[in-house]
Amino acid sequence: MAYKPSMRRKSDDVDMELDIRPVMNLMVVLIPLLIASAEWVRLGSIEINVPPSKAGAGDSGDEADNEEVEKEKKLGLSIAITDLGITIASPGAVLTSEENQDGPTIPILNDGKQDYDALKEKLIEIKKAIAGKGYKDENRAVITAAGDIEYQVIVKVMDYLQTYENDEKTEILPLFPEVNFSKII
C-alpha cells in the first residue's frame, strides 16, 4: 500500500510578520542606558607648558644660552591678582591706576569682584602698543596671585587673556594666550 501523500504539500504559505518585539525590548533598554552614560557636561582643558626642570641649573653651557636670551627683546608682562585688585606690571614698570598711585592697576569692584572688563581693556591697550615690535614673548603673560585667591578667579583671568577683536571687529587676535604661573615668595 502506498503511503498517503503528505498533507504538508498543500498547506498554505503562512503570511508571517517579523516579530520585532525583542528588538523593541532591546532598544527600550539600550537607549536609557546610553542616555544615562552620555556626558552632558562639556569639559575643556587649558594647556600650560612649563619648561622641564633641569637639575643642574648652573651649567656652563646654559650661560651662553642665557646671554643669547638677554639680547632678545622681552616684554615680561606679569599680572598679579590680590584681593584688592589686579596689577599689571613688566620688569621695567608697574602700571598704576588713575585714581590711586599706590593701589593695584585695576581695583576690585564695589561688590568684591575683580573688574575683568577693565583688565581686558588695559591689556588690549598694551597689546596694541607692543604688537609688531618684535618682542619675543608678545603672547606670553605670567600670572601670579596672592595665596588665598580662588582657582575660579585665576581661570577667569586666563579666559580674559585669550583673545581680542580688532577695532573693526573683523578679526579675532590673540591677546596673551600663553600663560605661565609664578609666585611671590
Next chain:
Amino acid sequence: MAFQPSKSKKNLFQEKGTLNMNSMMDMMTIILLFLLKSYSTEGALVTPSEQLRLPQSVQGEKPKKELSVSVASELILVNDVVVATVDDIEEDILMIEPLRRKLGEYAQQEIELQNTVGKEFTHVVNIQGDEKIPFEVLFKVMFTCSKSDFYKMRLLTIKTGA
C-alpha cells in the same frame, strides 16, 4: 417597532487592527545610532562630587584621558587614589612630598613602558581643581607636577557657552 439588532452579526466585520511599529522602529534606530556615535569609550574623565567642582571657563580644547591629579577641597588624589590631604601641605615648602613620591612612581612606570614597549612618555597631566581652592595650593601642586617629570599640564574646566 425597530428590529432588534442581530447578536450574531454584530461582530462579523470587525477588523483586527495591529499597531504599526515601523515608524517607531525607525526613530529608535536613529536615536540608538546617534547615542552610540556620541558614546565615548574612554569612560568618564571626572567623577563629579561636592568637593570637586571644576571652574567654569570659555576656552579649552577637548580633554584627553591622561594621568589625573585632582585637588578637591580637602584631599589631593592621583588617578582617584588619595595621596595627601590639604592639611598635609607644609606652609613654606613648595613641594608636596607625598604627591611627588606618587607622581615619581607613575613617571618611573611610564619611562619603563617607553623603554620596553615603546609607548611614548607624554609628560601630560590633567589637573582637576575645585573652583574654591586657593592659588597657593594650586601653585604648589603645579610646582610638584613640573618637578616630577609631568611638565605638560592641562587644567580641566567646565566649558560654558559665553
